[in-house]
Amino acid sequence: MSTILPMSTEGQPPLRRISSLPGPRPWPLVGNLLQVRPLSVHRDIERWCQRYGSFFPVYFGRTEVLVVADHEAVAAILRDRPDGFRRPGVTARVSDEMGGLPGVFMAEGGDWRNQRRMVMQGFAPHAIKAYFPALVKVALRLQRRWDGAAQDGREIDLAADLKRYTVDIIAGLAFGTEVNTIDGGEDTIQRHLDDILPAVARRSIALFPYWRYVKLPQDRRLDRSVAAMASAVDELIVQARARMAADPARAARPGNLLEAMIAAADQPGSGVDDRSVAGNVSTMLLAGEDTTANTIAWLLYLLQRHPRAMQAAREEVLRHAPDPAAFSIGQMDALDYLDACIQEAMRLKPVAPFMPLEALRDTAVAGIEVKAGALVWCVLRHHTVSDSHFPRAAEFDPERWLPDAQGAVAADKKVGVPFGAGPRTCPGRYLALLEIKIAMAMVLARYDIAAVQTASGAEAGEIMGFVMSPENLVLRLQRRDLSSR
Numbered sequence: 001m002s003t004i005l006p007m008s009t010e011g012q013p014p015l016r017r018i019s020s021l022p023g024p025r026p027w028p029l030v031g032n033l034l035q036v037r038p039l040s041v042h043r044d045i046e047r048w049c050q051r052y053g054s055f056f057p058v059y060f061g062r063t064e065v066l067v068v069a070d071h072e073a074v075a076a077i078l079r080d081r082p083d084g085f086r087r088p089g090v091t092a093r094v095s096d097e098m099g100g101l102p103g104v105f106m107a108e109g110g111d112w113r114n115q116r117r118m119v120m121q122g123f124a125p126h127a128i129k130a131y132f133p134a135l136v137k138v139a140l141r142l143q144r145r146w147d148g149a150a151q152d153g154r155e156i157d158l159a160a161d162l163k164r165y166t167v168d169i170i171a172g173l174a175f176g177t178e179v180n181t182i183d184g185g186e187d188t189i190q191r192h193l194d195d196i197l198p199a200v201a202r203r204s205i206a207l208f209p210y211w212r213y214v215k216l217p218q219d220r221r222l223d224r225s226v227a228a229m230a231s232a233v234d235e236l237i238v239q240a241r242a243r244m245a246a247d248p249a250r251a252a253r254p255g256n257l258l259e260a261m262i263a264a265a266d267q268p269g270s271g272v273d274d275r276s277v278a279g280n281v282s283t284m285l286l287a288g289e290d291t292t293a294n295t296i297a298w299l300l301y302l303l304q305r306h307p308r309a310m311q312a313a314r315e316e317v318l319r320h321a322p323d324p325a326a327f328s329i330g331q332m333d334a335l336d337y338l339d340a341c342i343q344e345a346m347r348l349k350p351v352a353p354f355m356p357l358e359a360l361r362d363t364a365v366a367g368i369e370v371k372a373g374a375l376v377w378c379v380l381r382h383h384t385v386s387d388s389h390f391p392r393a394a395e396f397d398p399e400r401w402l403p404d405a406q407g408a409v410a411a412d413k414k415v416g417v418p419f420g421a422g423p424r425t426c427p428g429r430y431l432a433l434l435e436i437k438i439a440m441a442m443v444l445a446r447y448d449i450a451a452v453q454t455a456s457g458a459e460a461g462e463i464m465g466f467v468m469s470p471e472n473l474v475l476r477l478q479r480r481d482l483s484s485r
């Protein structure tokens with residue numbers, strides 16, 4: 001038995017059983033499943049954390065799950081991978097059934113190690129820096145689109161436009177392909193991702209896997225989306241192979257992640273084959289689109305509600321990076337206040353507010369016995385919104401991430417892990433932060449934000465799909481009077 005946090009040793013109390021901990025009362029057969037709502041399962045469990053503390057059981061049907069909301073225990077679990085914990089087998093099965101190919105997100109064990117090594121090369125900071133001009137190009141495309149909306153007084157469907165932005169960036173960086181969904185180009189990928197991502201989340205916690213026996217219209221639509229995505233991905237690979245055939249030097253010096261993966265797959269004994277290349281193409285799209293787009297949406301929403309923070313962020317942008325067409329890496333690095341706003345938005349509105357994992361061996365978590373095969377539900381937003389870890393935790397206060405006059409930073413960076421932690425921490429985080437900064441700096445430099453709001457004007461609810469997104473937001477922009485700079 002391995003130990004995550006101090007477990008029973010001589011003189012200490014014996015390990016506690018999960019079922020012995022107080023938690024919400026399960027109903028026969030369905031357990032607690034009918035007490036959580038799929039689209040707000042994160043909130044339901046966070047509410048139980050307020051009542052039962054950082055460790056308690058919930059039952060998904062008859063499956064016992066240990067909820068872990070203590071940030072140190074969560075970090076220890078996340079670090080104990082790939083050998084101690086894996087992503088849940090049930091999610092892998094749902095993904096397999098949907099024709100999912102093996103990519104780094106779903107891979108486990110030695111297979112994961114091979115893929116992770118390969119993927120990390122494509123995401124190394126120097127690779128992202130080399131791609132910076134293309135990032136700005138996509139941002140300027142978004143700016144042209146939003147200039148048009150501002151001029152015509154049109155409302156912008158925020159989620160849809162931000163997803164175009166993030167898909168175009170990933171396609172260019174990772175696959176060397178100009179997709180241009182922003183200008184209304186081919187948007188197969190984005191449309192189908194919208195069907196696929198929520199379905200994986202929904203099916204992973206379904207009470208009964210009805211789709212294995214009968215297909216409803218939504219399941220047939222999903223099958224069509226999966227097939228269309230697969231052929232879009234195959235097409236990306238065909239294009240990359242054609243580029244490499246035309247220019248054999250590319251195999252030695254791949255221009256992007258896809259070419260690097262193909263070159264690696266073509267090496268004898270690489271442990272990576274064409275299926276995993278295709279799997280990782282889908283994985284990058286799946287993992288990089290909604291996460292980054294929704295983080296930007298939440299940040300815009302929060303800034304709009306905090307005019308002083310918005311003003312401070314804008315002043316910083318106008319000081320360091322006033323012209324989007326001339327953005328540089330150095331300018332983005334200088335945007336410390338904006339960076340603090342991003343940290344604060346991810347603290348209050350993390351797009352991944354929880355992470356379910358499965359134990360691979362008998363272990364102990366904070367003195368609780370966790371048997372091999374048991375599920376743990378790591379809650380990432382609990383201590384991050386508690387006054388004991390973040391004073392005035394409910395307030396959006398970017399200053400807490402900035403050094404004071406003595407150089408001390410109030411926020412404890414170890415408590416929140418919006419990109420996960422340990423060996424499987426998000427490989428796209430550097431890219432994501434840069435994407436967010438570029439988009440935000442472009443908006444702040446160029447527009448006044450007239451509104452970021454729901455259709456009804458009410459507070460934006462949190463909707464849990466593949467990630468936690470705000471309910472539909474519309475954005476209204478006005479071009480800033482540039483002479484007033």
Ligand code: HEM
Nearest residue numbers: 104105287288291292295352419420421424425426428432
């Ligand atoms: C704000 C944006 C993003 C957030 C908040 C985010 C968050 C996360 C989180 C929480 C995980 C799980 C980490 C863990 O298991 O410890 C993850 C994994 C992953 N992310 Fe991100 N992510 C973002 C953007 C991206 C982007 C832009 C890409 C790539 C284009 C990406 C690719 C991945 C991949 C491939 C994994 C799986 C890593 C593995 O299992 O080894 N993510 N991300």
